[in-house]
Amino acid sequence: MLRYWLSFSLVFATALGSVGAGAQDFPTRPVRVVVPYAAGGLPDTMTRLAAVRMTEIFGQQVVVDNRAGAGGIGACELVAAAIPDGYTLLIVDVAQTAINPALYSKLPYDTLRDFTPVSLMGTSAQFLAANASVPANTLAELIKLVKSKPGQMSYGSGGIGSVHHLSMEALKTPLGLDIIHVPYKGNGQAIPAMIGGEVALVFSALPAIEAHLKTGRVKLLAVNTLKRSPQAPNVPTVSEVTGIKDYDYPPAIGVLAPAKTPKAVINRIAAAVAKAVQHPDTASRYTSLGIDPVGNTPEQYAAQIRIDIAKYATAVKASGVKVD
Numbered sequence: 001m002l003r004y005w006l007s008f009s010l011v012f013a014t015a016l017g018s019v020g021a022g023a024q025d026f027p028t029r030p031v032r033v034v035v036p037y038a039a040g041g042l043p044d045t046m047t048r049l050a051a052v053r054m055t056e057i058f059g060q061q062v063v064v065d066n067r068a069g070a071g072g073i074g075a076c077e078l079v080a081a082a083i084p085d086g087y088t089l090l091i092v093d094v095a096q097t098a099i100n101p102a103l104y105s106k107l108p109y110d111t112l113r114d115f116t117p118v119s120l121m122g123t124s125a126q127f128l129a130a131n132a133s134v135p136a137n138t139l140a141e142l143i144k145l146v147k148s149k150p151g152q153m154s155y156g157s158g159g160i161g162s163v164h165h166l167s168m169e170a171l172k173t174p175l176g177l178d179i180i181h182v183p184y185k186g187n188g189q190a191i192p193a194m195i196g197g198e199v200a201l202v203f204s205a206l207p208a209i210e211a212h213l214k215t216g217r218v219k220l221l222a223v224n225t226l227k228r229s230p231q232a233p234n235v236p237t238v239s240e241v242t243g244i245k246d247y248d249y250p251p252a253i254g255v256l257a258p259a260k261t262p263k264a265v266i267n268r269i270a271a272a273v274a275k276a277v278q279h280p281d282t283a284s285r286y287t288s289l290g291i292d293p294v295g296n297t298p299e300q301y302a303a304q305i306r307i308d309i310a311k312y313a314t315a316v317k318a319s320g321v322k323v324d
Contacts, residue, residue: 023264036072
């Protein structure tokens, strides 16, 4: 009996050691990172910059696999069904984690059930920008103007259900503002429309409008983050001006793994993501793209995703948009 117990203990200890060693040695082959957007877009560029550093950290190639289309639903479904061993990862923003679940009555994935959060790579502060002809130089003045002329001002967005759309709806609804929504096929079209005067307002990342700020064709009224952005620290937050509690709607790009991926592997990947995005070269490139690099823990990212799900569900409901 004693011999049996000793043999069992040895086997059990060896098994535990193998699991620990497997996590410690991860990865031993290339890691695939699925991006639900086309090559050249912001999430893709961010991922490729981080992948260079992660390849150095892991000593294994980190391969970017672009799976664009359908709001990232197909990419999410693909990774949700992957083997949960850390070798298949998913890049997401709030569109996949929080907006899609609020927009669609049926989805082939569940953010909380099918994925394990790894780390938030970075956030992109979106500034409420106005055409220079708008007779308001602050958000407070804009609110007063809109209330005096309801339904006479318009704003552009990157499309129905986009972060830019929902940022404005989350601003309009509690204040009772009547501003007409003009959706475009992307913010790349909405921004020129605002600069040209087709619409009065738009939420935009700073690099996309910075040149026009210098020429005086555009002015900044507020930022859609909880805290002021280091990119433009003199621009107040929406919450500061309006008192709307917890107003925080920036695109947030992060990394998910399939559910049931071993915790030790998740921690190993999260540490590599944090080191990659916080590397001076990567951080500098992120900043030039209007991204504030983060690189937080799986627990911190999981908590943020839960907040986002509740927040965007409210914003989508306020917008009245639903996709079946």
